[in-house]
Amino acid sequence: MPVSREMYEPFIALNGQVVLFINHVEASYLHGLPAGVVTREDD
Amino acid sequence: MKRLRFHMAEAFPPSDPVALWVMNLSIALGDLRIVAIYATRDEQPDAERLYFVRLFASHLREIAKLVAEDHKNEEVRAFVAALPQPGQDARVEVDRMLHTHPYKHRPDVILWRDLKRVRDDTFHYASDDASHERLRTAMNAVTDLESGHLLDDNEELERNTPTSPRATERMRSTRTIRCRSAERCMSRSSR
Numbered sequence: 001m002p003v004s005r006e007m008y009e010p011f012i013a014l015n016g017q018v019v020l021f022i023n024h025v026e027a028s029y030l031h032g033l034p035a036g037v038v039t040r041e042d043d
Numbered sequence: 044m045k046r047l048r049f050h051m052a053e054a055f056p057p058s059d060p061v062a063l064w065v066m067n068l069s070i071a072l073g074d075l076r077i078v079a080i081y082a083t084r085d086e087q088p089d090a091e092r093l094y095f096v097r098l099f100a101s102h103l104r105e106i107a108k109l110v111a112e113d114h115k116n117e118e119v120r121a122f123v124a125a126l127p128q129p130g131q132d133a134r135v136e137v138d139r140m141l142h143t144h145p146y147k148h149r150p151d152v153i154l155w156r157d158l159k160r161v162r163d164d165t166f167h168y169a170s171d172d173a174s175h176e177r178l179r180t181a182m183n184a185v186t187d188l189e190s191g192h193l194l195d196d197n198e199e200l201e202r203n204t205p206t207s208p209r210a211t212e213r214m215r216s217t218r219t220i221r222c223r224s225a226e227r228c229m230s231r232s233s234r
Contacts, residue, residue, distance in 0.1 A: 002089050008082060008096045010145035010154050014103055015079050017137045021110055022072045024130030029065045029122075030047060030054070037053045043044040 060116045064109075071106040078102055097165040104158035111138045 030038050055062040081087075082095040111134065114120050123134070141155040149157075160177075169178040193201040 003092045011099050011103055014140050017133055018106055021133035021137055022068045025068055028126050038047050038049045041046045043046040
């Protein structure tokens with residue numbers, strides 16, 4: 001059966017916000033670690 | 044581009060409840076990144092899209108609980124409360140979206156409850172009275188649709204299994220023709 005986009009459009013929108021939140025969590029967590037635990041390098 | 048480097052034991056000590064929570068979310072994020080691509084890619088058979096959409100919703104249901112619910116651990120609660128405003132806003136928005144009615148054709152359905160329904164029906168299949176009724180409703184909705192199976196060279200039902208790449212290819216290339224007239228309905232290969 002065809003899957004209408006209306007069925008999963010809300011999942012896409014929610015996914016965007018969930019990903020945004022987790023990105024903030026990860027960034028805040030790493031930023032809050034003691035000095036020297038995380039190092040920045042050119043990739 | 045920059046790269047952040049760290050030793051796991053220093054950055055994510057397993058005994059730290061906040062590290063445990065963040066690691067849990069990071070694993071969840073990895074799952075979402077994969078399943079979102081598969082659920083929304085442009086070209087794929089309907090059956091595969093339906094599966095990945097169900098998987099997408101199921102992950103979202105479980106991950107939304109990690110994000111939106113209050114946390115039992117005091118240190119995790121304190122960490123979340125101290126997030127910068129954009130992070131706080133994102134969490135509030137997740138919670139708001141979960142309690143909206145996003146479907147035009149199903150205006151009574153709340154997203155949070157729909158995610159639960161999809162998760163339950165995906166991983167428990169029809170296993171209680173409510174899910175049996177949903178399955179009956181779905182079956183009733185397609186009673187006048189004619190479908191079919193492919194037969195292999197031995198006149199046996201062709202199975203889509205990992206040991207049968209030919210069957211997989213045939214299944215991918217098969218489209219079920221939907222119509223109201225039984226004489227015009229048949230399953231056929233698009234090749």
